[in-house]
Amino acid sequence: MRPFQNNVLIPIDEDADEILMLRYQEGDASAFTRLYARHKGPLYRYLLRQCGQPATAEELFQDVWLKLIAARTGYTVQARFMTWLYRIAHNRLIDYYRASNRGLPVSYAGDCPEWIDVPAPLEEQPEHQDDRRRQAERLLVLLAELPEAQREAVLLKEEAGLSLEEIAQVTGTGRETVKSRLRYALARLRRGLGGAL
Amino acid sequence: MKNLRDWEFHDETLSILYQTTHDAEPPAWLDERILTAAHRAVAPPRPTPAAPCSRRRSIRFWAVPVALAATVIMAAGIVRLARETGEWAPRPQMPMESPSSLAEPAAKADTAPAGQRAAESAHQDSSAATPSLAPASPAAPAIRMMRMAPPSSAASSMQEKKAPIAEEQHRQDILQIAPAMRDEEAKLERQAVDRPPEKWLADIAELRRQGRLAEAEASLAAFRRRYPDYP
Known part of the structure; x- marks a missing residue:
């Protein structure tokens, strides 16, 4: 460099x-x-x-x-x-x-901590999904259910491989906001996937 | 990405699971469209066909000189035409003439004595030799019209030309003869006036006897004017 x-x-x-x-x-x-x-x-x-x-x-x-x-x-x-x-x-x-x-979307206007407590619909819960393929599909569904700003943070991390600072730079927000969005998003995805992981 | 290694912000299991969903790709037509746009954006400008470009350039190159030459030729032509038709000649210093006063010379020519008309005619002939300095005669417009007549009416214009020429020739002949005739008449009149009344009356009678009645009447009228009290 x-x-x-x-x-x-x-x-x-x-x-x-x-x-x-x-x-x-x-x-x-x-x-x-x-x-x-x-x-x-x-x-x-x-x-x-x-x-x-x-x-x-x-x-x-x-x-x-x-x-x-x-x-x-x-x-x-x-x-x-x-x-x-x-x-x-x-x-x-x-x-x-x-x-x-x-x-x-409202999620771009500010963080929504209460969304972490909103449960996913029952029919969407992957209780009976046992193969990895179905888990991946479930992950996409859960991802789609995330608020846009949280989903964007996840995608920028997973798809583009950006750091917290870079995500903040891309989205025009602060580093702490990005951390908050990622935290809530990951918690919701984990809970949605349940014990399948 | 060290700061994403924190469990709060990074879940390796989730990341691996998410990577299994990487089957979604843009369609091939979209790839082709974007790559085409990208390549075209940096491609050198396509050269335009040489022939139209050079032709356009040559037209642009010659446009100004050709326009100038055409202007000069047109101006020269107009000046020449104006000189030929007399429009270019300076008008004489005279008061403004009304159309009726312009017609007066012709009327005067008709009523003026033959000698005077001959003199005017001679003046006109001499001035005709220098047309550029001569004032425009009343006949000038007619002459101009004749010169500007289109070639299609050549036959008719020839006839029109012939008529004034013959008329002018006849007029010239009369003017040449007129002084001699006038002298002869004056001489006879002087002789008639000077003879005694008895002789004059005898001559009148002789004219009547010879059948020259008009001359006899004219002579008798002259006699009465000369001797109004003669019984």
Whole structure:
């Protein structure tokens, strides 16, 4: 790693996301292809889990990448590439929520500690699920039932592998807020999966 | 990710279980669309066909010189046409003339004595040699119209040209003969006036006898004017 702008370390590895993005900025289309192949799955699943509809997820997914392509000329390595990418995705998701009939989810307005005590519906409880596949499916169901902000924190951790600080940076919140969201989300998922884990 | 290792914020079992759900991927058509957009964004601009570009450039290059040349040619043509038709000549210093006063010279020419008309005609002929300095004659518009007549009406314009020319020739002949005729008449009148009344009456009678009644009547009228008291 070598120091770069704003005391951010830039990886020397030629295959690092930031280097690939800089190469794409200079006109190397193959660098973008590698970046895209690396991040398309996690980003798509992040959007899919957040909006719940494949068609909407595809639309948002396309918008995010097109925004990134359009913003390539102004790209500077001030943070990890992943943070930048998911910041764009988060903003697009918020726009989607605002444009939808239900508006911005309440969970983005503030933390909701009382949700930890809300039990999942009985029919959704995985009492009789014994194989791992069904447990995974159950996990997705439970994930879908989480408030959006908590679910987003989980997805940014699991899909993008972001740290607490990076999640806070992406979502525009504080580190403590991210911790709170993750804490509640994991507790609810564990309880939903019961003793199956 | 060290700070996510805390059990409160990270559950390894849940993470492993979640990774088994990583089968959802964007469709292939979406991959292709995004990659195409990304490649096109950094692709060098596609060169435009050479022929239309060079043609457009050559048109742009020649537009100004051609426009200037056309303007000069048109201006020269207008000046030449104006000189030929007399419109370019300066008008003489004279008070504004009404259409009726413009018609006066023609009327005067008809009523003026032959000698005077001959002199005017001579003046016109001499001035015609220098058309650029001559004032526009009343006939000038007609001449201009004839010059500007389209080629399709060439036959009719030829006939129109012939008629004024013949008329002008006839007028010139009359003007050339008129002084001699006028001198002859004056001489006879002087001789008639100077003879005695008896001789004059005898001549009148002789004219009547010869059947020259008109001349006899004219001579008798002159006699009465000369000798109103003659019985």
